Amino acid sequence: MVAIIETNKLTKYYGKSRGILDVDLTIQEGEIFGFIGPNGAGKSTTIRTLLSLIKKTSGDAKIFGLDCHDHRVEILDQIGYLPSEVFYYDNMKAIDLLKYSASFYKKDCTQKIEDLAQKLELDLNKKIEDMSLGNKKKVGIIQGLLHSPKLIILDEPTSGLDPLIQKKFFDIIQEENKNGATVLFSSHILSEVQKICDRVAIIKEGKIISTQKISDLKDHAYKRVNLVFTNQIVDIEIEGMSDVQVQGNSISFLYKGDCNLLLKKLVQYRLQNIEINEPTLEEIFLHYYI
Amino acid sequence: MNIYLFELKNQWKNTTGWIIIFSVLMFVLCMGVYPIFNNSLQDIVAVISKMPAEFTKAFSFDLNSMVDFGGYYEFIFAYFSLMGAVMASSISLSIFAREKKVKCTDFLLTKPISRQWIFTSKFLSGLTLIAIFNIIYMVLSCIFGIYFGKSLEEMILASSMMFLTQFFYYNLGILVAIFSKKIRSVSNTASVLGFIGFILSALYNILEIKGMRFLAPLKYFDPIQFFTTTSNEYMYMLTGIFLLILFLFVSYAKFNQEDVKAV
Numbered sequence: 001m002v003a004i005i006e007t008n009k010l011t012k013y014y015g016k017s018r019g020i021l022d023v024d025l026t027i028q029e030g031e032i033f034g035f036i037g038p039n040g041a042g043k044s045t046t047i048r049t050l051l052s053l054i055k056k057t058s059g060d061a062k063i064f065g066l067d068c069h070d071h072r073v074e075i076l077d078q079i080g081y082l083p084s085e086v087f088y089y090d091n092m093k094a095i096d097l098l099k100y101s102a103s104f105y106k107k108d109c110t111q112k113i114e115d116l117a118q119k120l121e122l123d124l125n126k127k128i129e130d131m132s133l134g135n136k137k138k139v140g141i142i143q144g145l146l147h148s149p150k151l152i153i154l155d156e157p158t159s160g161l162d163p164l165i166q167k168k169f170f171d172i173i174q175e176e177n178k179n180g181a182t183v184l185f186s187s188h189i190l191s192e193v194q195k196i197c198d199r200v201a202i203i204k205e206g207k208i209i210s211t212q213k214i215s216d217l218k219d220h221a222y223k224r225v226n227l228v229f230t231n232q233i234v235d236i237e238i239e240g241m242s243d244v245q246v247q248g249n250s251i252s253f254l255y256k257g258d259c260n261l262l263l264k265k266l267v268q269y270r271l272q273n274i275e276i277n278e279p280t281l282e283e284i285f286l287h288y289y290i
Numbered sequence: 291m292n293i294y295l296f297e298l299k300n301q302w303k304n305t306t307g308w309i310i311i312f313s314v315l316m317f318v319l320c321m322g323v324y325p326i327f328n329n330s331l332q333d334i335v336a337v338i339s340k341m342p343a344e345f346t347k348a349f350s351f352d353l354n355s356m357v358d359f360g361g362y363y364e365f366i367f368a369y370f371s372l373m374g375a376v377m378a379s380s381i382s383l384s385i386f387a388r389e390k391k392v393k394c395t396d397f398l399l400t401k402p403i404s405r406q407w408i409f410t411s412k413f414l415s416g417l418t419l420i421a422i423f424n425i426i427y428m429v430l431s432c433i434f435g436i437y438f439g440k441s442l443e444e445m446i447l448a449s450s451m452m453f454l455t456q457f458f459y460y461n462l463g464i465l466v467a468i469f470s471k472k473i474r475s476v477s478n479t480a481s482v483l484g485f486i487g488f489i490l491s492a493l494y495n496i497l498e499i500k501g502m503r504f505l506a507p508l509k510y511f512d513p514i515q516f517f518t519t520t521s522n523e524y525m526y527m528l529t530g531i532f533l534l535i536l537f538l539f540v541s542y543a544k545f546n547q548e549d550v551k552a553v
Contacts (some may be wrong), residue, residue, distance in 0.1 A: 044552050052399055054549040077402035085553060103292040104401040143397070281336040 001028040004151055005050065006180040010059035012045050019045040019165055021206045022059070027184060034197035034214070035186040042206040044084070047155055051081060063151065070096035077105065078178060080149035086140035088128045094139050095124040097169045098146060105147040114140040120169055126152075134220035135158040141169060143182060145176060153182045170196055223259065226252045227266070238265050293398075293408060297385050297415035301479045304384070306417040308377045309394055309426055312370070312539075316427075317368050320434040330462045331357065348492035351538070359438035360517025363431075363448060371508050373453045376457035377423070380480035381416045382463030386541075387473040393553040400449065405546045411537075414465070424453040448513035458530050461537035467547075468541045469501065506530055 005027040012019035015028045018043040037043050037237040048054045049060055052072045063075045088097050095113075102109035117124050120138045128139060138159045144152065152173065159164045173196065175181055187193050192213060193200055201211040227236075229249045240257030249272070255262055259276070266274070307477035327334060338351055346352075350368040355361025389395040398408065428449040449484055462483060466473075490506040503526055505511050510530030515523040 001525065048550070048552065053396065054551075055547075073400075073402050073404050076400055079400070081396070081400045083552075085393075087553065088397065089388070089394060090391055100296060101397075101401070105405055182516050289547055 001030070003027065004029050004031075004063065005063045005184065006032075006060070007046075007050075008060040010046070010049060010061050011057045012049055013057045019047070019057075020203075021042040023203075023208055024199060025208065025211070027182060029182055030177070030180065031199060032173070032183040032185060032197045033195035035203065036188070036193055036199035037203035038188075038198060040210065040267050041203045043203055044155060045184045046203070046205075047184070047186060051076070051079070051153070051170065051179070059085060059263075078150040080144035080152045082144040082152075082154050083155045084141050084159065086136050088139065090129055091127065093127055093130070094142075096127060096138065098124070099170055101143045102146055105146060109148065112148060113142060114174065115225060116145060117174060120165060129191065136167065137161055138165070143174070145172070148176075148181075150181055152181050153186075154183065155186045156188060157185070158187075158189065166192075183229075184275055187250070223254050223255045223262075224252070224275075224277045225262070226250065226272055226273075226275040226277070228270075230270040230272045236269070238262060240283055280288075291411075292412035293403070294415045294418075297299055297412055297473070298390075298418065300388070301381055301384060301415070301419055305377075305381065305423060306527060308373075311544035312373070312423070312427060313430060315370075315432050316366075320438075324438070327362070328357065340435065344496045345497040346380065347498075352493060355514075359435060359440055359516070360444070360448075362513065364434065364512065364514040364517070367448075367451070367513050368488075368491065368508070369412055369509075371483050374452050374456045375459040375487055376480045376484035377468075378420055378459040379483045380476055382460045382477055383467050383476045385412045385416045386464050386467035386545075387470070390424055390467070390470075391476075395431070395550050396553075397400065399550055406542075409545050411462075416460060418455075420456050423492065424449075424456065427452050442523055444516050447516040450535055451511035451513045454527070454530065454534075455508065458507055458510065458534040458537075459487075461534045465537045466540045468544050 001025050005025060007023050007025045010025075011021050011025040023046055035043050035046070037273060050063060050068055052069050055069065058204050064286075066075055066079065066252065068075060068129060085114070092100075094117075098109075098113050102113065111199070113124070116122075117138075117277075120141065122138045122142070126135075128136060131139070137157075144154075154173070158169060167219070170192070173183060182248075185193065185197060197214055199211065199213050202209050227250065229251070232249070236251060238255065238261075240255050240262075241253045242256070244251065244253040262276075309472065317404055341351075352361065352365070356365050389398050399405070428446065430443040431449035432442055435448070436442060455480050463480065466479065466483065470479075487508040490502075491508045494502045494506045494509060507530065510526045512523060512526070
């Protein structure tokens with residue numbers, strides 16, 4: 001498989017403040033790659049360095065095998081970018097803005113604009129400054145996809161969209177992906193990353209702390225165990241327990257380990273109820289921040 | 291061409307307004323005020339002589355030279371150059387601070403176009419508008435100048451000083467737009483730039499300290515040199531030309547290298 005994005009010890013300092021440190025990322029062609037981390041972790045810095053909006057301090061960054069800075073124009077011809085906050089020129093209708101955006105690409109984007117506007121239920125003849133935040137975001141989505149890019153970079157794309165339009169948005173992204181586009185998807189909303197991404201990188205304090213498949217992340221042998229005791233709660237200790245929460249007769253905890261050992265341990269207790277669930281990505285994610 | 295045409299489209303109304311204002315003012319001042327001024331010279335001398343000398347110097351009232359159209363042209367040029375400076379800097383501030391003002395720099399800089407070409411396109415669009423304005427200004431200056439006895443060559447050279455003044459302020463506006471973190475109001479910023487130049491010129495006129503003229507940009511390109519035998523004007527012109535080129539190169543370098551921070 002061809003690597004669409006490759007970074008090698010990519011580092012960016014803002015003066016003396018760290019942005020990102022030694023970020024190594026490889027995103028394969030055709031992937032939908034998630035990028036998650038708390039505020040200030042370095043997600044936007046990584047994306048903005050890839051887009052040559054900011055200059056790296058050291059390391060390498062390549063897209064389509066080309067250096068991001070030296071071949072910026074060639075690379076950007078094949079990239080669609082949707083930032084977390086969308087701002088456009090005053091006094092412009094959506095259609096005029098989109099036509100202006102399309103004029104930078106050497107292809108006719110008229111049909112694509114109309115198709116996307118129809119799917120997202122956007123009135124193109126309205127002035128952007130008169131639009132709600134959600135509708136401005138729709139303009140941003142169309143603006144990022146109108147030239148059918150090979151690489152789509154989304155920075156928290158669904159903020160401001162209602163659930164119905166969010167679903168349509170994800171359908172559009174998945175359709176683009178089926179047509180060959182690679183997607184880099186930065187988000188706080190872990191359920192979205194869980195739903196749509198193939199692999200995910202977790203970034204914390206400027207460093208990538210984990211890169212793995214979504215399925216592997218969930219199959220970390222973590223289970224959310226909820227127990228309700230018949231009588232008073234007993235002092236329960238099992239190796240592999242974490243995040244223990246006690247409420248009345250109930251106890252809830254994350255368990256990592258062999259489920260057979262867990263069951264052997266639990267059989268000695270009188271239980272009223274037991275639930276063993278897949279943990280949410282949020283719980284796994286938070287694990288990295290405890 | 292798309293950025294060039296986009297900026298032209300956004301600025302043409304404003305520029306047309308300035309052209310109309312200048313045209314009307316020139317007509318009124320040249321065809322209306324100047325003949326009255328000439329016919330009522332003694333009365334005007336009587337009024338002006340009661341004013342403090344510093345006041346008349348600050349506002350470029352030199353009655354001895356104003357009798358001749360060349361001197362009168364220099365007098366009105368003091369005010370036209372101020373207006374021209376405000377106009378030119380407002381054009382460059384509008385064009386180069388447009389994305390910064392509405393926070394859509396990311397939109398433009400993630401398009402497949404080099405920063406060099408973005409800068410060049412924007413620069414040429416503003417320069418086109420200034421060139422169009424100056425052609426009309428020059429034509430009107432020549433018409434009025436020839437009507438009042440000046441030669442075509444004198445008037446072409448004298449009116450070309452407006453283009454150089456505006457080019458200076460155009461590049462100064464670009465510099466301010468690129469180096470400023472935020473431009474709250476283009477018109478206010480342009481007015482401030484113009485009026486600082488006017489105040490520096492007024493101070494030079496009052497104090498008459500020779501070296502001070504190098505600090506007064508509205509005095510770099512003085513049209514009087516084409517109507518008299520004044521020498522040494524080339525030093526000030528060269529200073530102005532050097533500075534406007536410097537502003538341009540520094541702005542170009544900063545624009546190409548700058549990190550674009552997230553909004």
